[in-house]
Amino acid sequence: MTDKRPLKVTVASRLFTPEVGAASFRLQALVDGLVAQDAEVSVLTTRPPHGSPAFTAPYKLSRWPVLRDAGGNVRGYVQYMSFDLPAFFRLLFSPADVVVSEPPPTTGVMVALSSALRRRPFVYYAADIWTEALSATDVPGIVIRVMRAAEGFALRRAAKVIAISDAVAEKVGEFGVPADRVVVVGNGIDTSVFGPAGESAGTGDPYFVYTGTMSEWQGADIFIRALPAVLAEHPGASIRFFGQGSDEPHLRELAAQTAPGRVHFGGVIPPAEAAQWIRGASGALVSIKPGQGYDFAKPTKIYAAAGCGTPVIFAGTGEGAALVADNGLGEAAKYDVDSVAGAMRRVLDARHNGDDDGSRDARAGWVERHASLANSGQHAAAAVLAVAQSGR
Structure with a gap:
């Protein structure tokens, strides 16, 4: 008998609307695409920074208090773990057909482990290769090696990896992920916001x-x-x-x-x-x-x-x-x-x-x-739902 109930998708990310950032915009487009295809969506994320605008959604938003740095960001290993460790237990008790993980790799590891225990697939949304950016900063080599191992662990265990470009997909392949488990969905922006029509700021000087x-x-x-x-x-x-x-x-x-x-x-x-x-x-x-x-x-x-x-x-x-x-x-x-x-x-x-x-x-x-973010969100949603359907 075919299971006719809506597909359940849980998205785990330390950033989500209304927090400003490329990851927030990208995941919002993914969730919008999932909802448009009648999926039942839950988002496990953080409480937004103080002063953020109100945001209501036609899906479940589970927010958790998190440590932020002096600039209000969830950036740094202590800050990451303040989200990742509770997320592991939250995911264990979250019913889902598939889970979507957003970087950093530490979140990917928690999603991979909880998914293995729950015997369900997960999708890793690779907007970039985290350790490539880390290598360009002044951090100890041991940290880079540990984070690269974590990133590889998450990527190789994902049922599907979503990449935003062919170049990112190629980098994903260097971790040993087969090409047939990587789907390129593109990237972009919300053209209803970042369009030529509308007010312009400025004081007159260039x-x-x-x-x-x-x-x-x-x-x-x-x-x-x-x-x-x-x-x-x-x-x-x-x-x-x-x-x-x-x-x-x-x-x-x-x-x-x-x-x-x-x-x-x-x-x-x-x-x-x-x-x-x-x-x-x-x-x-x-x-x-x-x-x-x-x-x-x-x-x-x-x-x-x-x-x-x-x-x-x-x-x-x-x-x-x-x-x-x-x-x-x-x-x-x-x-x-x-x-x-x-x-x-x-x-x-x-x-x-x-x-x-x-x-x-x-x-x-x-x-x-x-480069319409709505289009890439729809492609990403289709990839996630295909994994969910195959896992039933």
Whole structure:
């Protein structure tokens, strides 16, 4: 007899709406896709930071108090475990046909162990390879080896691994995961928020905007170091950072030394407000420091900027640079001061002369066609439900 009850899906993640972040947006799209296909969804997550907007959902949200760092983030091994250890026991008592795990790998390990005990499959949502980013930071080698072992443990035991790009899928394969257990669903942004229509922020002077995480491996300091050369020709220009991350103190110190008064830090802001600042910007800044093992990444902030029509200035090499250059999304610069400063000046000149006006619609149209988060969420949901169905 066929089981006609709705498929039960539990999503385990330390981040979820209304918390701001690419992971939150991506998982929200997945859950929306699951609900649209009549799945019964439960989300095991954390209590959002103090001051977060209210959020109600047509599915079960189980929130747990968690340790956060000074910036309000669940980032750091103690913070991770404050979610992961309770999550293990919460999952043991959570009825589900399939569980979805979001990084970090420590969460993946807890999902894998609890799933083995409950004899049910789980899906690992690989938005990136966690230990590739970790290798680019100043952490002891033993920590990287332990975390890589944890990541491999979770990936190899997943019934299916969802990857956001072919490059991530290739990295997943390096852990020994067979290709037939990896599905590429793409990535993107909410085009209803990050679109060309809507209000624009700004004070009249030209500015560049950087949104999202500021980590060492991203190397956003290249833009601050390039700014003096830009100011020589465009003295009114500035950079505005929105978001947070482990490299923010260094960026603030460098800004005070290099371009006092021309670099501003606005903290974490809601997506709609971020979109306003992006629309009003002359260019959006994205970087990945080359040679750190993370050149395969395609940062979500590329799609957010291009979706608003704003040209992207990408500093680095690899997949992100190719994404920008091959699709007319802006400027792909080498990761050096002269190249980045030149790209920033060209973008300012184009905006001043009105040469970029037509390209803004083209960029937004490309994102609508190729990088809609709703579409990738639907593909991810289909993969999850296929695992749930096969496990019955």
